[in-house]
Every structure is written in structure tokens, then in C-alpha cells.
Amino acid sequence: MSEPPAYFDAASAAPLHPVARQAMLAALEDGWADPGKLYTQARRARQLLDAARAATAEVLRVRPDELSFTPSGTTAAHAAVLGGLTGRRRVGATLVHSAIEHSAVLHAAERHLAGGGSSTSVPVSRSGRLDLDAWSGAVAGPGVALAALISASHEVGTVQPLAEAAGACAAAGVPLYVDAAQSVGRIPVPEGWSVLSASAHKWGGPPGVGLLVVRKGTRWESPYPADEREAGRTPGVPNLPAIVAAAAALRMVAAEASAEAERLSPLVDRIRATVSATVPDVEVVGDPVDRLPHLVTFSCLYVDGEALLHALDRRGFAVSSGSSCTSSTLRPSHVLEAMGVLSHGNVRISLHRDSTEAEVDRLLAELPGIVADLRAEAGVVGL
Structure with missing residues (x-):
């Protein structure tokens, strides 16, 4: 060649954004301690984590306490689906999703089905756009606990009618989960959703950082064993240098x-x-x-x-x-x-x-x- x-x-x-690289190197020097502890180095790590959360929440137009960092976008998607279904199990056990969801969402749906739940797949047009009439009928059905719709197709790029789909969910009293992995940092995500996930390495952050957002008032219950970190939404010590780098990259790409x-x-x-x-x-x-x-x-x-x-x-x-x-x-x-x-x-x-x-x-x-x-x-x- x-x-x-x-x-x-x-x-x-x-590719890793240059700002992310710089932020990660700085955080490796200054943010290596456990942010859950109380000594000086840990308090500094906590400051970095809080700043990264606030910056990311500002880009997403959400409250910082609604946002948790996960080990990956896939982990966030699994938690979004399974946690949303668990939190609404008294209402029903049906998941409604589009036929073109990411495999991470479909794999979570398979786990739900294996546990005795049910799901409804909503078709799309030849251009990959959601059939809104079919969607509205599906979310209005009995026993629907959660609806899941990708913001834009990761395979063909078609942007989904999220605002209209969210309106149908609101009318039916069904929370909407949005997989926004391909949208965050590139195009605005309309309001109306209850749970959202994204992945840092899609926007130029490092791999190994996902975002899980659960809006206040949403019935969501962690599918994992109890853990006090990240508001109990995802277990384990957060990868702070990678999180800082992801937040820095997101601020930059959102501005650009x-x-x-x-x-x-x-x-x-x-x-x-x-x-x-x-x-x-x-x-x-x-x-x-x-x-x-x-x-x-x-x-x-x-x-x-x-x-x-x-x-x-x-x-x-x-x-x-x-x-x-x-x-x-x-x-x-x-x-x-x-x-x-x-x-x-x-x-x-x-x-x-x-x-x-x-x-x-x-x-x-x-x-x-x-x-x-x-x-x-x-x-x-x-x-």
C-alpha cells in the first residue's frame, strides 16, 4: 500500500480523542485511589469522579445523581433492560422492543424469556424506521413492563422516531429505555425516555466505560447483587482514569x-x-x-x-x-x-x-x- x-x-x-488521552494520563497520576475511602488521595479521586459525572450529565441534560458509570455499554444495556423489567414486575412481564435492537438488548431479552417473561418485537420499514402504529399498539397491550428502542441503527444509520415512540409509551404508562450508543456525542437524543445507555468508545473515549441513566421516578431495580457503589446500579470499583477520559472526550465531541x-x-x-x-x-x-x-x-x-x-x-x-x-x-x-x-x-x-x-x-x-x-x-x- x-x-x-x-x-x-x-x-x-x-479512535481515542486526543483530549481523552491527556485526561487519562493526568488521572492515572492523580486519580488512582479508591474514591469510596476517606483519606486524602481517595478524596481527590472522589472529586475527579464527581466532576466527570457532572460534566457527562450536563452533556446529556440529566441530573448527576441519575447517571452511573458501568464497565461497558453492553453492561449498561443489560442493566437497563433487566433492571427496568425487574422494577416493574408487579405491572407485568412483557418487554416491547424494535426488531433492530443491538444484540446486547436482544440477549437481555433472551434472559428475560428464559426466566418466564415474554417479549414483543415491533417491525421496521425497508429503510429501517420503526412502524409507529405497530409500536403504539404493542406498548398499549396488557402487562407491558418496559419498552426498548435504539436511538439510531448501529448497522444502517437510520434515526428512529424517538419523540413519537416516547409519546406512545407515555400514553400507555410504559417507561422507555433508549440505547443511545450511536447517538450520544453526535446527534441530540429527544426527551421522553426513562432509562438510557451509551458507550464511551463510540464517541472517542476509552473502551471499558458505559453510561446508565435512570431518570428520577422510574421504577428500576438492579439485577445484580447489592453493591453500594454507583448508586447501587452497577457493582465494582469504577475505572476512574477511563471515566475521566470518557467525560473529557464527550464534552469535546458534543461541542464539535x-x-x-x-x-x-x-x-x-x-x-x-x-x-x-x-x-x-x-x-x-x-x-x-x-x-x-x-x-x-x-x-x-x-x-x-x-x-x-x-x-x-x-x-x-x-x-x-x-x-x-x-x-x-x-x-x-x-x-x-x-x-x-x-x-x-x-x-x-x-x-x-x-x-x-x-x-x-x-x-x-x-x-x-x-x-x-x-x-x-x-x-x-x-x-
Whole structure:
């Protein structure tokens, strides 16, 4: 490769923000003690933890005492679902969720089902947008304890109608949990939710920090054994240096979010248009308008997804796949399956603060040839 590698997988993990790196190094020097103790070093650690919580809560427009730090976004999602269901077990045992929730939410739903609960999956359109009529009917059903809706699809970028979905939940008296992992730090999350989770490494913080927000008045009960830390919502000593770094990065990316959206959205539009025009038998999926500013997904017919990702990697492009369909599993992504769109040869491109127009142009120039070569190797020619 004559060009430096281009990283296009920020939806999985954004590169560590420089501010996060600086904050983490400082916190390693000054925040290593247990913030639950009373001696001098511990009090200093507590000050850092409280400041990080306050800064993060300010960005999210919530109270600091509603926010807890967890060991990961997955942990936060599990706690949000299971805690919300446990807290409302006297009302019922039904979880309503969209068909395109993150696997962390669906795995928590599976645990709920194994324990004797029930769930209702609400369909989406071909663009990946929630069927609001079906949602309203589902949350108004008997025995619904909790509703879960992702803020924006992590696989195709479609932004969900959260305000309308929250209104339906409010009318039915059902709390709404929002997985905001792809939205926090990029686009505003509408009000109306009761529980929210997010993950720091999606916005340029370090891995190993999740956010769990439980609004005052929400019936939520920790699914874990009793622990006095983090308001009893998640057990264990918090990773303070990582939390400080996550908070610093979030403040910075939230301040830059509008400008970054204006910069990245036209690049995504260019990818959508150019791929459609230059690669035969390709389907660009997700809503073209109501979408995240940094993410685009397309599927190439007659191409193995795993082979395409490896070919792009050899040419210096780090991309992901919205589909788990590989030669070994032959199982398409549940998100693409729910949308009813093409899942073969699926590529997800997600840009970040260091992504450049030149990198995008290079990808668009090389992609048609890469796809054509893979099709020729598979014996598919003349397209």
C-alpha cells in the first residue's frame, strides 16, 4: 500500500480523542485511589469522579445523581433492560422492543424469556424506521413492563422516531429505555425516555466505560447483587482514569458535533451516490435523510461479505459489516433481515473526526475494481 491505511469503523470504536488521552494520563497520576475511602488521595479521586459525572450529565441534560458509570455499554444495556423489567414486575412481564435492537438488548431479552417473561418485537420499514402504529399498539397491550428502542441503527444509520415512540409509551404508562450508543456525542437524543445507555468508545473515549441513566421516578431495580457503589446500579470499583477520559472526550465531541455533522454528512452522501452509480447490483440501505451523519451501509450481490472485507483490508481500508453473514455461519444480520434488504457482500462505513475527503475518494475509486475482481473469482461476470 502506497497510501496510509484509512480507518472507517468508528461505529464499532472511534479512535481515542486526543483530549481523552491527556485526561487519562493526568488521572492515572492523580486519580488512582479508591474514591469510596476517606483519606486524602481517595478524596481527590472522589472529586475527579464527581466532576466527570457532572460534566457527562450536563452533556446529556440529566441530573448527576441519575447517571452511573458501568464497565461497558453492553453492561449498561443489560442493566437497563433487566433492571427496568425487574422494577416493574408487579405491572407485568412483557418487554416491547424494535426488531433492530443491538444484540446486547436482544440477549437481555433472551434472559428475560428464559426466566418466564415474554417479549414483543415491533417491525421496521425497508429503510429501517420503526412502524409507529405497530409500536403504539404493542406498548398499549396488557402487562407491558418496559419498552426498548435504539436511538439510531448501529448497522444502517437510520434515526428512529424517538419523540413519537416516547409519546406512545407515555400514553400507555410504559417507561422507555433508549440505547443511545450511536447517538450520544453526535446527534441530540429527544426527551421522553426513562432509562438510557451509551458507550464511551463510540464517541472517542476509552473502551471499558458505559453510561446508565435512570431518570428520577422510574421504577428500576438492579439485577445484580447489592453493591453500594454507583448508586447501587452497577457493582465494582469504577475505572476512574477511563471515566475521566470518557467525560473529557464527550464534552469535546458534543461541542464539535454540529460542525462534524456538517463535514461528514456530505461525504456520506457522496458514498451513497457514487457506490450506487459505479458498482453494479448494489443496494445502499438505510434512510437517506433521517440518518446518522457519519454512517453508510451497502450490500453487493454475488460477493461474499467476509471476502470483501478482507480485500478492502488488504488495500488499506478498515471497514465493518452490518451483517454477520460469513462462509461459516451463513446467517445474515438480524437488522438487515428485519428490513428485508440485501445482506450479501455487506459493508458498513463509519467516519470519524480524522476521516478525510481524500480517504473517501480513494475508497470510491478502488471499490468498483475490488468488487469486480471478487465476482470474477466467483465466476460471476458480465454485470
